[in-house]
Amino acid sequence: MTSRRGFLERFVQLTFGALGAVVVYPVLRFLSPPHVAEDRSARVLAAKVADLSRDGWKIFPFGSEPGILVEVAPGEYRAFSATCTHLECTVQMEKASHRIWCACHNGYYDLEGRNVAGPPPRPLTRFTVHVEGEDIYVSRA
Ligand code: FES
Secondary structure, three states, rough: OOOOOHHHHHHHHHHHHHHHHHHHHHHHHOOOOOOOOOOOOEEEEEEHHHHHHHOOOEEEOOEEEEEEEEEEEEEEEEEEEEEEOOOOEOOEOOOOOOOEEEEEEEEEOOOOOOEEEEEOOOOEEEEEEEEEEEEEEOOOO
């Protein structure tokens, strides 16, 4: 037969165990975000033609990452992942040198997305560009 003291000790242990689970579980769920599969066939409206003719390049959201759209010649566009292959900073266009530049560690890519200077170890991922009227769409394939 369980003593009154034993019963109370067990009751307190279970209560604190349940309380710990109620606190710890939400914290663990918060710290590990849910896995959301990215739509690999996604096509996004990256820019309007008028946007590109003003600056010659634009960063646009592509899924969970940034992309960069560049007008390499009048009416000719290329799109890449804007995530540097070195330590994942966001790249930008350096119009003076006609190259894509990563300011974090002075990395450079040419307008084919090839890593040409600085620490980036790999080329940028290139995307496909579709122009439909005034809209510039980008897709992975
Ligand atoms: S993160 Fe781009 S050069 Fe280092």
